[in-house]
Amino acid sequence: MFSIRGVDLESNLISIVDRAKWSRTHWLIFASTSIGFFLWGIINTLGYAFFPVYENIYYLVVVAATPLLGDLILSRISDKIMGRKKTYMITMSLYGLGSLIIVLDLLLLEKSIIQMVIFLIGYGISMFGIEGENPIGLALLAELSPIKKRQNILVFSPNFENIGAAAAAGIAIAVYFMKESLLIMGVSIAIMAIIGLGIAILLRILMPESIRWLTIKGKIDEAQKEVKKIGNVNYENNLENQNVLASKVNLKERFVILTIWALANYLTWSLMAFVIADFYFSGIALIEVIFWANLGASVAGLIVGPIINKVDMRNYTLISFATATLSFLPILFYIMAKINSPIIFYALSFFNLMFITFTWFVRTIYEPILFPTHNRAFMIGIVRAIAMTTYTFSTYLLSSFPMWAFAVYGMGFQGLGLISSIYWKTNGLDVRNKSLENISQ
Template identity: 35%
Template sequence: MFSRSLAMSEIIEIARISRMHAYTFVAVAMGFFIWGMLSTFAPISTLISSFIPKSMYVLVLTLPLIFALLGNFIMGVFADRLGRKLAFMITMLSYGIGVVLFMVSQSLPVLMASLFLTQFGVGGEEPALLALLSENFPVRYRGAVLALMPNFANIGAAVASGIAILTAGAFYPTKVAIGITALIAIAVLIVSRLLMPESIRWMEIKGRAEAARSYVSGLSVTNERFEPVVPSTGIWFRFAFLAVIGISQFLSFGLMAYILGPAEFPSLTAQILFVANVGASVAGFVGAYIVNTVSRKAYTLFSYLGGLVTMFLILPFASTSSLAIFYVLLFLNMAFSEFAWIARTVLEPELFPTGMRASMIATIRVLAYGTYIGSIFLTFSFTVFQYIIYNVGLWLLGVVGATMWLLRGFETAGRSLRGLDGRP
């Protein structure tokens, strides 16, 4: 048990893992799993739906992302003002309806409606999910949990693309199998989210200390003590750094995993999705261990340098005449992309105060989504060579950002986040 002199956020930082954490783990993992499955709906639809002419591929792939962008921003602000759990109720309703529409869609308008709803929902969950993880898990596990949970999105995308491969891209079997799998996951998600607690830190800063205390009253704690984060840069420098590495990773991953198939190799869309997400999934478990044991700053630079090198290696092999080598190199590049994603998802909630955490994460991701949408329009008519060179440039941007943070940033590994809220 704990001393009543401890603040709720301090108890969370040194707590032992409990049932509360288990419910949160399942709820967040399933949320990201569904995010991954639903992110494949648009590219898989271009593969299986005869009612989508190739001239409409770009719009099918990009218009839903505008709703993901809106979901990120609107629900990120909502989560900071009214709570993480209430935001989840809205997002689950949105993508639950969207999944049903996807299963019954036989025309482009119905399909687009399903994509709008699913993308608004999963886009809206990201900021609140990352904020909740950083706010409710002990310091000693925070890096690993922030790294591991988003990896379930890769697993979800691999499952959906694997289903498309197994059904040979047949229209009805593919949609029904993917849809039923997603609905089962949503059912598990609803139960786990009803059982998990609200963010303890959020309740504390909103003046709901007694409600927070009721959640943690049964927790036992360790004797660990963690020094607080000592911010050495302003919030807007942190924002700029995270925006740069976010644009680099989000665009390079999305363009290679989700857009390369429809743009350059339409018949290989499901296979490229599968290889990319399996590579990212495997790397996610490795990265979750590494990021929790080394300097965040060094880890970030390592991840982006690896992505840059492996993207260069892909350049001479991006063709159907060397598919085996291409798939191996794509697997490796997506592994480093996952390492870079881990760097982002760990650092985003670790660099902002509680009261603006979800909103700032949302704003960064709005920038990433916006540039991603523009990049799809820009690159869809590129040759394969031009397409890979563009991605090399994106990775180079990430290396610049990671180097900037290595030189001027501050360390967050193994540190208490109370320093971000101005508390010693």
């Protein structure tokens, strides 16, 4: 097992977390957060897949806006009052309740305004919980992962959102030609979410609370109990540059940079993975665009996850935003040349979302690492909320745009991300193998 060395108890507790060998407890943490991301992908896709039922732009605006409050409220509760693990119990209850409302709404009510409103209430409750869980999950992963595995885990676990979205779209395609296909699809996806919820409850009961959050709150005795769940520690596992501060970029500047990256990624990812399908496609093609786009995003995680700890994050960030920006050019050519081939567009969507998702992993790594523990989840939530607000406005604005302007709009935001990544390349820090306490000041 481990022993606590030295006079600084808090530092030693954190050192145990940072130097820990990968253990059963880490698998519990990884599985728990991954299921949460998977459910996010499932429920998020459900909202966009049902757009053809209602054909109402305000429906899409509500779908885009509902996660906003969860990001802000639940992340604040996590930082200030309840910690990571206990807040997780609230989020699970919310998306469990929301999924149940969706199932009952689809089974018991005929299509009508009332049915749409109740569907959106269920969807909103689910997304309030599931979206509010995202900043908490990222904070938990950063705070409890061994440093040598931290970046890998901050790619692999969030990538289950993409896998969940692709799985939900796959179900929708599989049942599309059945009688009452939308009903079957909606109920199937919601039931899958409820089953996932049951598994998540068991995993989250067993996993530890964040040691860093407990120590920052002065709950040292509880932190000592929780750290015993971590497992063995390798004291020969030297960590690099532990006395190096974050960079020449202060906290306010980091917040601005992360917000620009969130705008570039969240907005273009959501628009190109979901909204473009609802605006410009119909029938099974709408669902197939969502499927292939999210499949491309899923593949991105499988490519990046194994290698992310081997490359300088500043270089990765610059290359990611450059390739994501360039990936819009083939789509623009497809549109301007008036090519009419669903198969070609599916392929373009696959690769466009793959490159856009490379930039998402910039966010899932940097956001929880560059913010301090006492405000980590909330500051991630604020960054996401700004991006969501812009995305909600953009969804309404772009409803009257031609398809080429839609693509140019997304490319422009990726360009902003590229500009800020150049600034970070020259002023930021490679965050590999460094303690959160030394890079989040």
